[in-house]
Amino acid sequence: MKNMPRRILTSIAISFGVYFGIAALLIAFGTSDMPANEDNGPAFSELFFDYSGLPGLKSFTARDGSHLGYRYYPSEAETDKVVILLHGAGWHSQYFLPLADFISSEGLANVYTPDLRGHGPNPEKRGDIDYIGQFEDDIADLITIVREEHPDSILIVEGHSSGGGLAIRFAGSQYGNQADAYLLLSPFLKYNAPTTRSNSGGFANPYTKRIAGLNMLNNLGIHRFDYLPAIEFNIPEEARDGTETLSYSHRLMTAYAPSNYKKDISAITQPLLVVAGTADESYYAERYEPVISQYADVQVELLEGVTHMGVVVGYEVQPVVKEWLKDLAIP
Numbered sequence: 525m526k527n528m529p530r531r532i533l534t535s536i537a538i539s540f541g542v543y544f545g546i547a548a549l550l551i552a553f554g555t556s557d558m559p560a561n562e563d564n565g566p567a568f569s570e571l572f573f574d575y576s577g578l579p580g581l582k583s584f585t586a587r588d589g590s591h592l593g594y595r596y597y598p599s600e601a602e603t604d605k606v607v608i609l610l611h612g613a614g615w616h617s618q619y620f621l622p623l624a625d626f627i628s629s630e631g632l633a634n635v636y637t638p639d640l641r642g643h644g645p646n647p648e649k650r651g652d653i654d655y656i657g658q659f660e661d662d663i664a665d666l667i668t669i670v671r672e673e674h675p676d677s678i679l680i681v682e683g684h685s686s687g688g689g690l691a692i693r694f695a696g697s698q699y700g701n702q703a704d705a706y707l708l709l710s711p712f713l714k715y716n717a718p719t720t721r722s723n724s725g726g727f728a729n730p731y732t733k734r735i736a737g738l739n740m741l742n743n744l745g746i747h748r749f750d751y752l753p754a755i756e757f758n759i760p761e762e763a764r765d766g767t768e769t770l771s772y773s774h775r776l777m778t779a780y781a782p783s784n785y786k787k788d789i790s791a792i793t794q795p796l797l798v799v800a801g802t803a804d805e806s807y808y809a810e811r812y813e814p815v816i817s818q819y820a821d822v823q824v825e826l827l828e829g830v831t832h833m834g835v836v837v838g839y840e841v842q843p844v845v846k847e848w849l850k851d852l853a854i855p
Contacts, residue, residue, distance in 0.1 A: 601631025
C-alpha cells in the first residue's frame, strides 16, 4: 500500500465511498411501500381455540443472563424421547398447545415449547436480538438444561414455518449434532427457494432495499445498523392480543432463517421428517421432497387440504407425528 500509486489509492477510496453511499441510501430509504392486505397470508382464525389447558410459562437462563420463557408438557407415560418445538414468525409457543398436548398425552415424548428471544408476552426487546446467531446459542442452552432433566433421551428438534427454518439453521451450526432427529412442519427455506410463495403468500412484507444495503455492510463485517426494522408481518387485527410480534430487526430476521439452506440441510445426517399441507398458503408443499431430497435423506408427508396453520393445530398431523416418533430409534 505504501508504494501503491496515488491514482490507485484514489480509485479504491472512491469505490469504497460509492459502495458505502449506495448502502446508506438503500438503508435510509428502503422501507416498506407495500400496503397491508389482511386477506393474504395464513388463516390465523385457525388459532382461535380453547387455550384453557395451556401450561404456564417457565424460564431458563441463557448464557448472557437473560431469562427466556418456555412451556413444558410432561409425558403421561414412560418415554425415552424429548421434543423441542420452535414456533413460527410473528407468534410464540402458545399455538403449539394441541400438538404438544397430543404428543405428551400419548406418552410419545416430553415436550418443550420455547418462546424464542424477542417474542412472547413480555420479551426484553420485542422483534430484536443482540446478534446474528443468538438463536442457535439459546437453543443450545435450552438443550443443556433438557439433557440434565432427561439424560440419555432421544432429543428431537421440531420447527414450524420460520421455526423450521431455524431448526435447519441449527442443524448446520456448530450445535447441529446435539439433536438426534429433526421434524419440520412447512419449513421456511429462503425467500426465493422453490418452496416459497411470493412474500410467503402475502404474510411477509420485507424491506427489500434496506435488507440489500444492510447485507452490503454485513459482507464487510459491519453490523452497527442491524437493529433497524427489516420486515413486517400481516397478522389480522382480530388475531392480535398484544403478544404478537409484527416486525423484526435485520439481525433477528437473518438469525431466524437458514444461513444457507442447501449447506444446512446437507449437514443433517439424523432422521428427518418434513410434513406440509397441500393447502398451505405460504409454501408449495409438493416441492419439499424434490428440493430437500437433493441434500439429505428425508421422509416427506403431505396432508391433503391442510393449511399452513393446520399442519400444527389440525388433527391430521397427529397420526403422522405419532407413527414417526414411535418408530424413531437412534443406534
